[in-house]
Amino acid sequence: MKLFEELKRRNVFRVGAAYLLLAWVLIQVTDTVGPALKLPDWTLALVTWLSIIGLPLVLFLAWAFEVTPEGLKREEDVDRSVSITTDTGRRINYVVIGLLVVAVLLLLGDKFSATNEVDSEMTELATDEGADVVEASYDSIGVLPFVNMSGDPEQEYFSDGIAEELLNALAKLKNLQVAARTSSFAFKGQNQDVTEIGRQLNVDTLLEGSVRKSGSKLRITAQLIDTDDGYHLWSETYDRELTDIFAVQDEITAAIVDALVLHLDTEAEAQLPTTEVTNMSAYDAYLQGRHELRKAERNSVREALRLFRAATDADPNFAPAWAARAKTVIIMREDHFLDGIPREESHMLARSNIDRALAIDPNLAEAYVAESYLQADNYRYEDALTSVDRALELNPNLAEAWSWRSRLLSRFGRIRAARDSARKAIELDPHNPVPAILAANLVEDYYDPEFLDFVARTGAQFPRVRQIEVMIRLMLEGPLTVDSYERALKANPGFPPWESIVRFRALKVIDAEAIRQGNRNGRDFLMWLYMSTDQWDTAQAMYDELPQENQLSVLNLEELSIMQTAQGRCEEMLATLREAHGDAVRIYGEVPPTTSRANVNLALNRVYCLRQLDRDAEADEILAAAVKYIETLRENTVYGFYTADAKLRVLEGDVDGALAVLEDAYERNELVWDDRYEPIVRDLSGEPRFIETFARIDANIDALRAELGMPPAEF
Numbered sequence: 001m002k003l004f005e006e007l008k009r010r011n012v013f014r015v016g017a018a019y020l021l022l023a024w025v026l027i028q029v030t031d032t033v034g035p036a037l038k039l040p041d042w043t044l045a046l047v048t049w050l051s052i053i054g055l056p057l058v059l060f061l062a063w064a065f066e067v068t069p070e071g072l073k074r075e076e077d078v079d080r081s082v083s084i085t086t087d088t089g090r091r092i093n094y095v096v097i098g099l100l101v102v103a104v105l106l107l108l109g110d111k112f113s114a115t116n117e118v119d120s121e122m123t124e125l126a127t128d129e130g131a132d133v134v135e136a137s138y139d140s141i142g143v144l145p146f147v148n149m150s151g152d153p154e155q156e157y158f159s160d161g162i163a164e165e166l167l168n169a170l171a172k173l174k175n176l177q178v179a180a181r182t183s184s185f186a187f188k189g190q191n192q193d194v195t196e197i198g199r200q201l202n203v204d205t206l207l208e209g210s211v212r213k214s215g216s217k218l219r220i221t222a223q224l225i226d227t228d229d230g231y232h233l234w235s236e237t238y239d240r241e242l243t244d245i246f247a248v249q250d251e252i253t254a255a256i257v258d259a260l261v262l263h264l265d266t267e268a269e270a271q272l273p274t275t276e277v278t279n280m281s282a283y284d285a286y287l288q289g290r291h292e293l294r295k296a297e298r299n300s301v302r303e304a305l306r307l308f309r310a311a312t313d314a315d316p317n318f319a320p321a322w323a324a325r326a327k328t329v330i331i332m333r334e335d336h337f338l339d340g341i342p343r344e345e346s347h348m349l350a351r352s353n354i355d356r357a358l359a360i361d362p363n364l365a366e367a368y369v370a371e372s373y374l375q376a377d378n379y380r381y382e383d384a385l386t387s388v389d390r391a392l393e394l395n396p397n398l399a400e401a402w403s404w405r406s407r408l409l410s411r412f413g414r415i416r417a418a419r420d421s422a423r424k425a426i427e428l429d430p431h432n433p434v435p436a437i438l439a440a441n442l443v444e445d446y447y448d449p450e451f452l453d454f455v456a457r458t459g460a461q462f463p464r465v466r467q468i469e470v471m472i473r474l475m476l477e478g479p480l481t482v483d484s485y486e487r488a489l490k491a492n493p494g495f496p497p498w499e500s501i502v503r504f505r506a507l508k509v510i511d512a513e514a515i516r517q518g519n520r521n522g523r524d525f526l527m528w529l530y531m532s533t534d535q536w537d538t539a540q541a542m543y544d545e546l547p548q549e550n551q552l553s554v555l556n557l558e559e560l561s562i563m564q565t566a567q568g569r570c571e572e573m574l575a576t577l578r579e580a581h582g583d584a585v586r587i588y589g590e591v592p593p594t595t596s597r598a599n600v601n602l603a604l605n606r607v608y609c610l611r612q613l614d615r616d617a618e619a620d621e622i623l624a625a626a627v628k629y630i631e632t633l634r635e636n637t638v639y640g641f642y643t644a645d646a647k648l649r650v651l652e653g654d655v656d657g658a659l660a661v662l663e664d665a666y667e668r669n670e671l672v673w674d675d676r677y678e679p680i681v682r683d684l685s686g687e688p689r690f691i692e693t694f695a696r697i698d699a700n701i702d703a704l705r706a707e708l709g710m711p712p713a714e715f
Helices: 002-009 012-033 043-064 085-125 153-171 181-187 194-201 242-259 266-270 280-293 298-314 319-331 343-360 365-377 381-394 399-411 415-428 433-445 449-458 463-476 482-490 496-507 512-518 522-532 536-545 554-566 570-581 599-612 616-636 642-651 655-667 673-677 688-707
Strands: 065-068 071-074 140-143 205-214 217-226 232-241
Touching: 012 043, 140 153, 140 181, 140 194, 153 181, 153 205, 153 280, 181 194, 194 205, 232 242, 280 298, 280 319, 298 319, 319 343, 319 365, 343 365, 365 381, 365 399, 381 399, 399 415, 399 433, 415 433, 415 449, 415 616, 433 449, 433 463, 449 463, 463 482, 482 496, 482 688, 496 522, 496 688, 512 522, 522 536, 522 554, 522 673, 536 554, 554 570, 554 599, 570 599, 599 616, 599 642, 616 642, 642 655, 655 688, 673 688
Parallel strands: 140 205
Antiparallel strands: 065 071, 205 217, 217 232
């Protein structure tokens, strides 16, 4: 009892109580103001541990020292007859009471704030009449790259990967529009206001967060923000072992859906994806592979393939890695890389990888996109369209699939639908140059003023889009002047093949040396230019000098068939197309390098030769399919198919109609001088209207050459 009485006399209990109350107040204040002041996550833990460590020290000081009128003295040095511990105890009581009042106020404030927040939300959600019907507010989201808080830049791919996996999961919900990864990740490292980000992404909400990876520990913090006012709708922190990362992803996704439940039906909620992979090394390799693939450089693509293979080696049941392998080997085939994978091997590997991915996960949208690429590579465009549509059924927010669908539709002549798909891709992924450039290419092939305005506006940040826009507007505004010609050249600095095309079209100049230096396929390109100038023998000689593997490429075989058609070598022409296409007669849209080489033109050339060989029945069957395709183009657009239209009319015996098509193309400034040498079209060369139309083109060219101090063109 003496010890207890001495503890009371020395005010040890009172000091302890005051200290505990003060520590509790400090912890509550830190927890409240920490996020507003953007204090590190460890701040609250530090304050708590310091408070715990400080308690024994404070109790020791209260026992060993005493407050006196002369200041703080050791207790053993104080005469008890003059001790003022009783007065000190009363003062400590006042401090304790004050701290108790502060604590009560904090508790009441926290409770009032929470109640007021709920009341405010309920008031906003309720209708004016007090009905129990709630108006939905949110139907779109952007997922920003999560901040890497690990202190290791090498872990950047991991934090990006977490955000991307959440984005992919949310994108599969039917009632939610999700901004594409390329666009939302464009804000990485930028300190932009959330309302501005929301405006640019055209979304109602943003998901942002951070990832801290330390050893086997993982902390993910996520918060959902209303982009209209910047208020937090939901936030949560998840502390997990790394082996549980996939469960964390699903948990966060489910929490976000709960936050948006007022605008999502139960069917969408039931379709939340689950991740089957639990192998962290496979997941790590997969994330690193996607990081490398997006660099779109030769070495990075090779490294991506190595990493995807490492992922499937570590976990053979990781379906996304198999789909990524398929896409990568298609990208790496020899047509894209000088030392790439041979075409047949590329296709075989892609097919095997796609089959493996779909066997593991039959609902993996990315696998169907890869399958669509492979089918298109084999000219199976109908199957390719079916596969990409299946991908969009599974993931309607997959911008890559919408963009690819646009390209496929244009090959069927369904230009309006192609534009709609291109527009959807851009809206989902406005910061990705690929959909914007592909849409600009669509405008270039099948001009539409309104669509050009949309593409130019949304793709203004991409130089290639601006280049195409300049070229289209210049070429269609009328015959080139010196000023517009120079603007056309300036629009494409450092791009010799494009500059060569401008000079070729505008001035009848072939800059062979620039083409050889600026284009790795310069010889193939030159061969096409000589074909376009009626120099068939020179073109044939260039073909004969190509390496055998280049001669046998589908594109060059098609070029050879055009030479043979123009020279009347019809038996050889049919044999060449048979070698290129087998027995298939392809009637599709653009094949590089120009729409005049579209497969429908090759089909019409085949009709022409079959008739020359008195094989009319075969010719008529092909012609019927060509008519169907060209009628589709006539219904969908005005520009971009005049060559095929004129050739069809010649084959149908409608000479006046064919001439009218060429005249209309000239008035639109779409007809070019070398169209006169196109097989079948050249059969009109004796017609006065044909001669007059191309004479006007020649006069425009010579006038421009004269202004530039050049003599008239020689061919």
